[in-house]
Amino acid sequence: MTLSVQSLAALAVEIQNGLQNRDRFTRLINSIHHALRCDATALLRYENRQFRPLATAGLAPDVMGRRFSLEAHPRLEAIARAGDVVRFPADSDLPDPYDGLIPDQQELHVHACVGMPLFSGQSLIGALTLDGMNAAQFDPYSDEELRILASLTGGALSNALLLDRLEEPASSFVPPPHRPEDNEEAEIIGESVPIRHLKKEIGVIAPSDLSVLILGETGTGKELIAQALHRQSTRAAMPLIYLNCAALPETVAESELFGHVKGAFTGAIHDRKGKFELADKGTLFLDEIGELPLSLQAKLLRVLQYGDLQRVGEDRALTVDVRIIAATNLDIRRAVTEGKFRADLYHRLSVFPLFVPPLRERGEDIVLLAGFFCEKCRSKFGLQSVALSPAAGAQLTTASWPGNVRELEHAIYRATLMAQAESRSRDVVLLPQHFSLDGGRLVVPTAPATFTASELPERSLHEATRQFQRDYIQQVYQTSGKVWAETARRLEVDPGNLHRLARKLGLK
Ligand SMILES: Nc1ncnc2c1ncn2[C@@H]1O[C@H](COP(=O)(O)OP(=O)(O)OP(=O)(O)O)[C@@H](O)[C@H]1O
Ligand SMILES: [Mg+2]
Structure with a gap:
């Protein structure tokens, strides 16, 4: 099985036709995904020492919100440095950035993985990655064929970036006088x-x-x-x-x-x-x-x-x-x-x-932001992977988020800690039970609490959660000079909601 001239030609046509569309990369990636029978395919943009997905196939939807830094992802670093097609050995122990992120494949250990850096002139502008569950999956394709694929894709990306620049207001052609070097430059995640x-x-x-x-x-x-x-x-x-x-x-x-x-x-x-x-x-x-x-x-x-x-x-x-x-x-x-x-x-x-x-009015962004924060957590806690289960993703999408992005960020951090404490593994999967819902409002305990053995079977999860909330709110209230507005601020909840919750918990 090799790449036929027809399939390469079809790809080239696809790329040209798609250039003006917002979903151009999705179509391109889908074509490659099918032509090469991959299990996961991604087109990534390289900027400020990190890779940002532009289109993916076969990967969880939250991957689009993730940002992969070179420091945290040795495979991507290898691709960035290579200058040519990289074939990773099937049993390579370098962690794969998509570990846990290919639906229905919990762990991505022995598998086929090919990375291609994409260039515009001398500069690295992106990468194309192919993953397959069958270890020998990409062996039939020669380096020569993969290079053609990479140069078609690189050309498309380079042209698209150029077109985007042309569409920007003229003033943005003036290079900004100063660019902070660190990539801590916070990005606004969201495509809604x-x-x-x-x-x-x-x-x-x-x-x-x-x-x-x-x-x-x-x-x-x-x-x-x-x-x-x-x-x-x-x-x-x-x-x-x-x-x-x-x-x-x-x-x-x-x-x-x-x-x-x-x-x-x-x-x-x-x-x-x-x-x-x-x-x-x-x-x-x-x-x-x-x-x-x-x-x-x-x-x-x-x-x-x-x-x-x-x-x-x-x-x-x-x-x-x-x-x-x-x-x-x-x-x-x-x-x-x-x-x-x-x-x-x-x-x-x-x-x-x-x-x-x-x-709550940004629908599709919730899952992107969730992925973004999962990736941050992964780095922060030194984990191999932090994946969001589809059920948890669905739950996050429908929650009401009165504390907005900050609340989502905290929810992911806490859920990661909960999930990790439970599984004691470096591959963490966030499940619905790591988040708990209370009347449409997400309630996540701040820390894994410990209970005496005799307490354990006595209380329902609901009652235990309520007790935790009662104690926690009471403590914050005491240390906020007994001012509810200040308590709400410190708990990062809407004052009206806190008022209702406090009444429900019998604190008022
Ligand atoms: N679109 C986004 N992409 C990535 N991170 C985001 C986004 N929006 C918010 N955040 C993160 O969510 C947290 C809260 O955001 P921020 O502090 O800017 O909120 P705010 O509107 O100033 O809230 P407040 O009114 O309470 O001060 C921060 O950690 C911020 O980095
Ligand atoms: Mg603020």
């Missing part, structure tokens, strides 16, 4: 319609100098979006300064924002720059802007209008050049009507409001 729309808006707004107000429920990724806006702006080489307005006691807030001079107040023993000065020529991210005291709102407005400010205790005005990005999870318009937030400041800040949709 609202997230694609949001990414497009970010691309348009970022290069302008206008203020941006990011709105959205807690945990939706507002901070991530602020970072993306800064990174894609002309100020990217200058600092992005973070200020959490909610954590500012009113007494020090003015000095935090605008700085102070020596002797301005008791304890002011040195001159000190405020966040505005630190952010000069860069960006100031005012997080939780809705919590900014009214007195400071007036002062902030003044800086936005005139670009000058005064340090506390000084008469001289300083001029600053700062771009403001603000974020809040409050209903800020309601705060305006209730007189808690200045209307003029609101209008000034919301030249460009960006609305981040709640996770």
